Amino acid sequence: MKIYKLLPIIFITMIFTFSCTQENSSEIMSYPQEDFSRTDSIKVASSSSRAISENISSNLNHSQKDSRKVVQTISMEITVVSIQDSIDTIHEATIQNDGFIISSEIRDDRGKTYGFISIRIPKSDTAVLSNIIRDISEKIIRENLYSNDVTDQYSDLNARINNMKVAEQTYLRLFNEAKSIEDMVNIQGKINEIRWDIENFEGQINYMDATTSTTLINVSLQQSSDHQPIINEKWKPFDTLKDSLRDLVEFTQEFANILIRILIFSPIWIGMLIIILLLRKIRWKKLKFTRNK
Secondary structure (H helix, E strand, O other): OHHHHHHHHHHHHHHHHHHHHHHHHHHHHHHHHHHHHHHHHHHHHHHHHHHHHHHHHHHHHHHHHHOOOEEEEEEEEEEEOOHHHHHHHHHHHHHHOOOEEEEEEEEEEOOEEEEEEEEEEEHHHHHHHHHHHHHHOOEEEEEEEEEEEOHHHHHHHHHHHHHHHHHHHHHHHHHHHOOOHHHHHHHHHHHHHHHHHHHHHHHHHHHHHHHHOEEEEEEEEEEOHHHOOOOOOOOOHHHHHHHHHHHHHHHHHHHHHHHHHHHHOHHHHHHHHHHHHHHHHHHHHHHHHHHHO
C-alpha cells in the first residue's frame, strides 16, 4: 500500500528531471548558433575594413597623382576674322580667369596682318581659355600640348634645402662654440655660402610652384584669307617713293663719304705706292746688272 502511494511522486520526479535535461540540451545546442553569428559579424567587419583600406589607398594614390609637378605649355595657331578683336577677347578672358598677359604683338607683313599673344592661366581654367580661343577662331591650323614632369627635380631641391638647413644649424652651433676670431670668420663664410645656396634653391622651388600651378598658352593669329582685301588699304605709293629716294640719298652720301676718306688718306697710300715702285726699280736694275756681267 505504501509503494502505490510513492509511485506518483516518483513519476513527477522523473518528468521534472527529463524536462530539465531537455532545457540544458537546448541551451547547449544554441551556443554554436551564437558562435556562427559572431563569425559572420567578424567576416563582415573584416570585409568592411578591407574596403575602407582599399578606399584609403586609392585616395592616397589619387593624392599622389595630384601632387605631381607638371609644367604644361599649349601652342595654338589659328586664323581669325580680326586680329585686334581676337587679341582683345583673349586678353579680357585671361584677366577674368585670374591669369595675366606675358606679351602680345600685332604686325603687318606684305599686306597681311599677324598677331601673337602669350598668357599664363591657372590650370583649373585651362579648358575654359582653350575653348574661348577655339570659339573665336575660324580655323585651327595647329594645336599642341607639351608636358614636362619636374616632380623629381622638385623633390630633390626640397631634400637639398632640408640638408642645408641642418648643416646651417651645425655651423651655427660651431660658431657659438668658436674660441678664435679666425674660426668665427671661416665658419661665418660657410654659413653665408649655405644661406646663398638655400635662397637659390628656394627661388627655383618658387619658380616651379608658379609654372606648375599655371599653364602657358601661346597663340599665333593670322587673318583669314576670306577677309583680307585684294588691295591693301595701308598701301601708300607716295610713301614708297619717298622711301626709295631716301635710300638713294643715303647711298650717295655713303659713297661720297668713302671717296672723302680715300682722299684724306691719299698721302699715306700714295707714299706706300711710291716706295713699292722704287723697290721694284732697284731690284730690276740689280737683275739687269747681273745679266750684263
